[in-house]
Amino acid sequence: MQNENSNLGQKISDSRKTLGLSQEALAEKANVSLSTIQRIEKGTVKPRSFTVKILAETLELDPTELLAYLIEKKMPLSSFSALKRMNLCTLLLVFIPFVNLIIPSIVWKKSKTIYSKDTAAGKMLSFQLLWSICTIVVVLISIFMTNLITGEAGLGHYAANTLYLLAVVFNVFIIVKIASQFNKEDRNILPFVSNLF
Structure with a gap:
């Protein structure tokens, strides 16, 4: 609402x-x-x-x-189930940046029950896009900074892997929270993310 x-x-x-x-x-x-x-x-x-x-x-x-x-626009239950499927695709592909964006967007475009301008679907994809970009940038910066500080090329991968796993845990938490909101038929998800789609 x-x-x-x-x-x-x-x-x-x-x-x-x-x-x-x-x-x-x-x-x-x-x-x-x-x-x-x-x-x-x-x-x-x-x-x-x-x-x-x-x-x-x-x-x-x-x-x-x-x-x-x-006028309150009630979202049909079939649309919620399609959004849940889209969210589940994101969860299954959470470990692969940008692929976690491509497959759900295909599900969105192919679905006949999710509107083309649906803000919930757009916000889910926007979050995944921002997460993918931020994760890659943070991992690359951590590798570079660790190599710069220590002078050893191999040590940067430990910090990068740790940061990557933390980013994945955060993403999984958000996906589970979205799923919980969809179970309650609440489509007001991710208020901190702008809809880029």
Whole structure:
């Protein structure tokens, strides 16, 4: 639900900025408190439909367009099972950077039950992409730094292997946490990751 609220907040924020209004000016013009405007734009609150209608009129928008963000979109169970399959593919390939990204993306594209713009699927792939890049960079830096400090080429591999295993454990933890959220039919996953897909 937070995702729909943040989409509504983003739409209101963009429209307000287009009209050159500050949050204070919008609050005054719409006769709504400033804190309400701030919470709506942050996506931390589900506003009442009356408030959304007033904001739509003030921002010269179609009220039905903004009210559509308030309608709860229930994800079908088949979509959750497809997302679980995608997550499981990631878990099975967690030891191989970038392959843990390719196979789940194929599952996503081939699945008829996961929407092409699904934010949960996109966030899973975004996390795997960022994890793969960060893991490879950290491992390479650790090898380089250990070789630079000690002067011995073989010692860098111990540090790199340790860091790699820690990264894999972290990734497995995130994948298990996502699976737990999907079991609860919660699609608001990975709030700290931007959807890159």
